[in-house]
Amino acid sequence: MWGLNLQFGVGGVANLAYVVVVAAGAYTYAVLTLGPPAASGGFQHYVLGLRLPFPVALASAGLAGGVTGVLIGVTGLKRLRQDYQAMVMLVVSLMAGTVVAADTGLFNGNAGLSLIPNPISGVSGMTSGWPYVGIVAACCLIGFVVLRRFTTGPMGRALRAVRDDETAAAAIGKDVVRLRLVVQAAGGVFAGLSGALLVAFIGGWSPAAWAPVETLALLTAVIVGGMGSDAGATVGTLVVTVLLLQGVQFLPEIRSHPGLKEALGWMTLGAVTIAFIWVRPQGIVPERRPRHGREAPPTHVGRIEPLPPPASRPGAGGEAILEVERLVRRFGGVAAVDGASFTVRRGSITGLIGPNGAGKSTALSVISGFLEPGGGAVRFDGADVTGRPAHELARRGLVRTFQLAREFRGLTTLENLLVAAPGQRGEGAPGVLAGRRYWGGQERELVARARGLLAMFGMADREDEPARNLSGGQKRALEVMRALMTRPRLLLLDEPMAGLSPRLAERLEEVLLQLQRQGLSVLLVEHELDVVDRLCEQVVVMAQGRVISTGRMAELRTRREVQDAYVLG
Amino acid sequence: MHLLVDAVGFGIAAGAVIAIGAVGFSLQFGMSNVLNITYGALMTLAAYLGLFLLGRGLSAWAAMPLCAALVGLASVGFRRLVVAPLRRRGTGALGMVIVTVSAGIIVEYAIVAVAGTAAQSYGRQSGATLHLLGMTLTAGQVAIILIAAGLMLGLHLLLTRTTLGRAMRATAANPTLARSCGIATERVGDAAWLLSGGLCGAAGVALALTTVSFDFTLGSVFLIPMIAAAVLGGIGQPYGAMLGALVVGIASEVAGALWDPAYKDVVAFLILIVMLLVRPRGLFGAAWSARRLLA
Numbered sequence: 001m002w003g004l005n006l007q008f009g010v011g012g013v014a015n016l017a018y019v020v021v022v023a024a025g026a027y028t029y030a031v032l033t034l035g036p037p038a039a040s041g042g043f044q045h046y047v048l049g050l051r052l053p054f055p056v057a058l059a060s061a062g063l064a065g066g067v068t069g070v071l072i073g074v075t076g077l078k079r080l081r082q083d084y085q086a087m088v089m090l091v092v093s094l095m096a097g098t099v100v101a102a103d104t105g106l107f108n109g110n111a112g113l114s115l116i117p118n119p120i121s122g123v124s125g126m127t128s129g130w131p132y133v134g135i136v137a138a139c140c141l142i143g144f145v146v147l148r149r150f151t152t153g154p155m156g157r158a159l160r161a162v163r164d165d166e167t168a169a170a171a172i173g174k175d176v177v178r179l180r181l182v183v184q185a186a187g188g189v190f191a192g193l194s195g196a197l198l199v200a201f202i203g204g205w206s207p208a209a210w211a212p213v214e215t216l217a218l219l220t221a222v223i224v225g226g227m228g229s230d231a232g233a234t235v236g237t238l239v240v241t242v243l244l245l246q247g248v249q250f251l252p253e254i255r256s257h258p259g260l261k262e263a264l265g266w267m268t269l270g271a272v273t274i275a276f277i278w279v280r281p282q283g284i285v286p287e288r289r290p291r292h293g294r295e296a297p298p299t300h301v302g303r304i305e306p307l308p309p310p311a312s313r314p315g316a317g318g319e320a321i322l323e324v325e326r327l328v329r330r331f332g333g334v335a336a337v338d339g340a341s342f343t344v345r346r347g348s349i350t351g352l353i354g355p356n357g358a359g360k361s362t363a364l365s366v367i368s369g370f371l372e373p374g375g376g377a378v379r380f381d382g383a384d385v386t387g388r389p390a391h392e393l394a395r396r397g398l399v400r401t402f403q404l405a406r407e408f409r410g411l412t413t414l415e416n417l418l419v420a421a422p423g424q425r426g427e428g429a430p431g432v433l434a435g436r437r438y439w440g441g442q443e444r445e446l447v448a449r450a451r452g453l454l455a456m457f458g459m460a461d462r463e464d465e466p467a468r469n470l471s472g473g474q475k476r477a478l479e480v481m482r483a484l485m486t487r488p489r490l491l492l493l494d495e496p497m498a499g500l501s502p503r504l505a506e507r508l509e510e511v512l513l514q515l516q517r518q519g520l521s522v523l524l525v526e527h528e529l530d531v532v533d534r535l536c537e538q539v540v541v542m543a544q545g546r547v548i549s550t551g552r553m554a555e556l557r558t559r560r561e562v563q564d565a566y567v568l569g
Numbered sequence: 570m571h572l573l574v575d576a577v578g579f580g581i582a583a584g585a586v587i588a589i590g591a592v593g594f595s596l597q598f599g600m601s602n603v604l605n606i607t608y609g610a611l612m613t614l615a616a617y618l619g620l621f622l623l624g625r626g627l628s629a630w631a632a633m634p635l636c637a638a639l640v641g642l643a644s645v646g647f648r649r650l651v652v653a654p655l656r657r658r659g660t661g662a663l664g665m666v667i668v669t670v671s672a673g674i675i676v677e678y679a680i681v682a683v684a685g686t687a688a689q690s691y692g693r694q695s696g697a698t699l700h701l702l703g704m705t706l707t708a709g710q711v712a713i714i715l716i717a718a719g720l721m722l723g724l725h726l727l728l729t730r731t732t733l734g735r736a737m738r739a740t741a742a743n744p745t746l747a748r749s750c751g752i753a754t755e756r757v758g759d760a761a762w763l764l765s766g767g768l769c770g771a772a773g774v775a776l777a778l779t780t781v782s783f784d785f786t787l788g789s790v791f792l793i794p795m796i797a798a799a800v801l802g803g804i805g806q807p808y809g810a811m812l813g814a815l816v817v818g819i820a821s822e823v824a825g826a827l828w829d830p831a832y833k834d835v836v837a838f839l840i841l842i843v844m845l846l847v848r849p850r851g852l853f854g855a856a857w858s859a860r861r862l863l864a
Contacts, residue, residue, distance in 0.1 A: 087796065090842050091793060091838050091842055094834075098834055098835055098838070099832075216670060216671065219667060229864065255578065262678075263678040263682040266674055266678040267675045267679060267682070269671075269674070270672060270673075270674040270678075271675060273671040274651070277655070277664050277667060277668055278654075278655060407740060492854070506773070
């Protein structure tokens, strides 16, 4: 029974407080279906006691699970290291257990609730549990279909992107906070439902039933089966619950050690978990990424069609697409950017150069919303965007790339591009529920555009390769392509040429010039001055956090202050 | 009022036990960057080893160093056989936590398989009580406070006055740099795990001595106040952990006295969660670590 119920666990992330959510669903179901406490002789105390019908209680349990999931998820929003986060979850589950066990008025404390009705218990003549098994199986089937829609479409792709690299996901306009809460809520709903189904089956529920050690069983199931794979979670659950936990029941009983069998079961479970992390961290059924058929030939080769500028904004359409004014950013006592001002003209490629430590990358991070400014202003397309979050800026058309490539490791090359496309129908609730019918058409267009980009960079044959397998230079190129996929109007490139093969670098230069002719504006941070010379009509020189000179590259080479900055650092 | 003073006294005693464990935990975490949940189970192991030795007629005070040594060796073994190889295979932070949780469960249930789930006790230790500044403490509690103070002083001297201590601090601060300076970081790591395992063992016996009865969950329950103390003081900073241990110990005991003993642990949970969410670097943050301590 556990097996069928727990396969829903995949919706959640590796969440050590998962059992708490299951428990929330179970308790909700219990107190909603039970009669008033006094009616059952008053031997157990609890809140509510509404005697609601099964479907209502089940739905409420799902809701309770979702809410609990979000509440726990909020603690995970703070950017803690993964292991710290895991610890917070562990502590939350311990704390919840302690409180529920100690407070007898809420759910009857440590003794737990019993005599919880299930939908067939009132029907006369049904003494076996089989009809209920049927109901659960039906729920599982529906659940699995919904789950598949959730994990396989654009929504699942966006979630995996967030999982692989939050920062890069924000850079292409994904609202990381919203996506993480969505996954917590969805996982919570599944957990709450599974808790309700379980508690209706066994009829009783107490703190001992959801000790933190049960979470390990769930985690083991996910790890053994394969993280991020729906089929894997099903396999893992079957293996863990059926083979390990139930399997030890068939060992011969040893009179002198009553707890021995259970102990052996848990020990095996622990050993299996370690063994899998050691030998086969991807699990029995590894995460598979979809391949896209040949139905969408490349289009838009050599064209990116920047997003149209928002129509009715005063000041939009002016000469400068980006104006940076007296920008300041301090780290401790050091002002990495110390009052820098410059502009990027619409439709130009502007270079930003300077010796190491001049504050170029920091300036880029502040402009693109990854770092809070310590002072000054940033105007994009006439609108003040100072200190706005990165994903919002990306959606407005201001997109950056990173100095070190940040690919979504678990996604294929093609998916890395697809996930970046703005305004995807499959990323909202209707897209998840309605499935491919709703977003399939748009998806085909996106595949075609992505293939167009891949063709431009001569990487068409790599589209189904997981991004982690690409070479360093290809990852850099992917980074630029992904940024282009968002259809930016201003592209901030942080040393895009570094690490590129000469062939790819040449290709990128051509592409940038081509895109510029189509109206794309670029701010290019680059150390290779020859490249800057060829591409940029306007170059800004920074040193020690300030702009020390502006002009054409040829003029700058002759200027005293620029030479000094490079020689003296 | 008297209740409160007594609670503070108990809090100091509890803090002393937490301190022994938390300092070891903090040292280990600072050195290896692995959140080692197995630490709790090893503490339980020490408590049961102590029980076994007590059954053989040893006194608890003789059992403590012996248990400390054995658990220290177990800790090094765990590092050598599980943690270090997995590290080399590139297992991530989350994977390591799951591994240490699993290993902890294996140790715990191995104890269950041998000793069962029944509650155990070291029996009544010397019944003499001491009165100090209005606080009433048993002789055992006073002894543990003294032992804790002694261990802390020893650790301080080790970290600041010996080559090994300097090597440990260097490795904690930057393992790569330490290695390229000619420090045998692997051996230094072993030493750190031996030391922290020893502290873990001593804490396990001390904990068993001061609680009325315990079972196989002893250490994993106690892990939370310990981690809370370590985080409060800033992970990897032993002096912070000492202070953190006192804060957690006194806060829990006072809350238990004023409110409901069942919620005693909840105080530690809350401290830990709030610290992790609000100030994960610890109360003293960067200012503290500037004083040439670990990390």
